[in-house]
Amino acid sequence: MLEARSLSATAHFLASFVPPAVDADFLRLVARETWRTVAIATAGISVAFVLAVPLAFVATAALSVSSLAGRMAAWPATVRQCARVLMVALRTVPELVWALLFVRVVGLGPTAGVLAIGLTYGGMLGKVFAEILESCDAHPTRTLLANGSGRVQAFLYGLLPQAATELTSYTIYRWECAIRSSVVLGFVGAGGLGQQMDSSLKMLAGNEVATMLLVFIALVALADALSAWLRRMLR
Numbered sequence: 001m002l003e004a005r006s007l008s009a010t011a012h013f014l015a016s017f018v019p020p021a022v023d024a025d026f027l028r029l030v031a032r033e034t035w036r037t038v039a040i041a042t043a044g045i046s047v048a049f050v051l052a053v054p055l056a057f058v059a060t061a062a063l064s065v066s067s068l069a070g071r072m073a074a075w076p077a078t079v080r081q082c083a084r085v086l087m088v089a090l091r092t093v094p095e096l097v098w099a100l101l102f103v104r105v106v107g108l109g110p111t112a113g114v115l116a117i118g119l120t121y122g123g124m125l126g127k128v129f130a131e132i133l134e135s136c137d138a139h140p141t142r143t144l145l146a147n148g149s150g151r152v153q154a155f156l157y158g159l160l161p162q163a164a165t166e167l168t169s170y171t172i173y174r175w176e177c178a179i180r181s182s183v184v185l186g187f188v189g190a191g192g193l194g195q196q197m198d199s200s201l202k203m204l205a206g207n208e209v210a211t212m213l214l215v216f217i218a219l220v221a222l223a224d225a226l227s228a229w230l231r232r233m234l235r
Contacts, residue, residue: 016206020214029196030215037192037219040110040185041178044117048178049171051090051122056129058083062138062159063151084130090123099185113190117178128170136162169231176220176227183216193219 021027057063064076098116106112133155141158145151160167186194193212200208 013204013206016204017210019207020210021205021207022211026208026211030193030212033193033196034215034219036110037182037186037194038179040113040182040190040192041117041175043110043114044182045121045171045175045178047114047118048121048125048174051118052125052129055083055087055122055126056133057151057155059087059126059130060133060155060159062134062136062141063145063155065145065151083126087123087126087130090119091121091127092123093120095120095181095185096188099188099190103189108189108191108195110191112188113182113185113192116185116190117181121174121178125171125174129167132163132166132170133159172227172230176223179223180220 059080061080064080095116098119099112102112102115106115136159138158140162141154144154144158149157182190182192183194183197186192186196187198189195193216197209197212197216200212
């Protein structure tokens with residue numbers, strides 16, 4: 001049963017949310033941390049993309065030269081399976097757990113957040129990229145491979161033209177998700193708006209928390225609107 005003292009403290013803390021903090025120094029701090037949050041998300045999704053592209057390339061059966069004659073050869077099949085297992089391992093560990101590990105390794109700050117997002121989202125992007133490529137019409141790709149084209153050329157001229165819009169749309173969506181994740185990761189010391197919000201919560205500065213919540217809502221809404229606009233442009 002809740003004690004009267006606890007209820008009183010909670011009510012006092014919630015009441016301090018109004019009005020939000022709007023002094024110039026604090027708003028400059030929030031603006032800097034908001035920019036850092038977006039930077040963490042963007043850098044993290046860039047790392048994820050660098051990981052995902054080669055993994056998806058290796059994992060896509062349609063790009064296997066050995067499968068043209070029928071069943072895929074043992075060595076390519078093993079490499080493909082290893083790539084899929086690696087993608088499973090990366091996306092199985094939540095970015096929050098990765099962030100906790102990297103905070104211990106590289107210390108507090110944005111680097112831990114970037115690496116955490118990069119690894120988890122690398123597995124997610126790689127899996128979906130491979131599935132998108134596998135769902136494309138494989139006939140142009142196999143024709144190119146059968147006529148002596150390399151795997152890179154077959155990918156660029158056979159699969160990519162079919163899948164470019166969907167691949168880009170999903171990457172933009174994941175960037176939007178990364179912005180939300182970067183705020184959460186700040187609570188474990190990964191930098192950005194979440195870390196500043198955690199500090200304000202510990203000091204029971206409700207007016208500062210209210211300001212950052214409003215900024216966070218606006219940031220996510222802006223990212224959502226931007227990603228929706230980009231997806232419309234790609235169609």
